[in-house]
């Protein structure tokens with residue numbers, strides 16, 4: 001359904017580009033939940049926004065690659081076709097539900113507006129109630145008449161998900177949907193996304209900086225670092241036997257509630273895409289780095305296979 005191939009989304013000038021997304025490939029099949037994981041600043045949101053061409057162009061420009069959605073080439077789409085894609089094909093849920101909901105409108109009318117726009121001819125009142133109960137809101141009528149500030153963060157995010165569903169999307173892009181929420185609510189929202197993915201046979205691209213939450217949800221995980229995918233695999237493979245030292249680092253940085261494992265953050269920071277280090281972009285932070293890592297960028301071991309890592313000294317071959 002979605003196929004991103006060697007996508008390069010840059011900002012600024014062709015001479016000195018900011019290489020926010022620098023050659024990533026991934027696919028999402030109908031009804032599949034795929035996770036994209038990486039620290040803040042590694043290019044996840046730019047990837048997400050590229051899918052519907054939501055970044056202003058310029059400063060953004062596509063320096064290479066392609067995005068195919070439902071057999072159509074997104075990078076050559078214009079006006080009406082892009083609007084159809086944004087409304088009907090791909091819907092988004094973002095990190096801050098409070099910032100995406102209109103504070104002066106009650107929740108019901110906001111969901112209703114999306115229903116009327118994307119499902120003309122349906123009984124909007126009934127559909128709003130159905131959507132709100134689909135996202136686990138037990139008293140849809142009362143919630144519909146509430147203002148966003150009267151709802152908890154978790155309820156606001158459920159309302160946002162209902163609005164996204166009103167578009168009947170084939171693909172839901174959830175960009176850090178739980179980052180602003182308490183951990184208990186976080187688990188509920190992730191479980192809800194999994195339920196809805198199954199119920200609606202919808203593709204989901206779940207974007208998060210937290211490897212801990214993908215275990216609940218995803219089938220396939222792509223780990224992103226400095227504009228590139230550095231490791232891909234099934235959830236089991238990634239969580240139990242990561243191959244890339246960066247993935248290992250992300251796992252070690254997830255706090256464990258039970259057990260005596262200490263949390264070890266990865267030293268240093270994600271490099272800025274205007275000035276990536278030479279060779280492997282992770283080498284300045286990598287405990288396994290050697291001379292070759294400083295000079296040669298490792299390619300993914302097998303570009304289109306499910307299990308793949310871009311490392312000169314992988315932990316698992």
Ligand SMILES: Nc1ncnc2c1ncn2[C@@H]1O[C@H](COP(=O)(O)OP(=O)(O)O)[C@@H](O)[C@H]1O
Nearest residue numbers: 011018020039040041042043044045046047273
């Ligand atoms: N409009 C822009 N102009 C220049 N650089 C940008 C712009 N938007 C994002 N970036 C840069 O692209 C990089 C990736 O950003 P982003 O995709 O938001 O990261 P993530 O979502 O993984 O935290 C960051 O270094 C960010 O500063």
Ligand SMILES: [Mg+2]
Nearest residue numbers: 044045175176
């Ligand atoms: Mg982001």
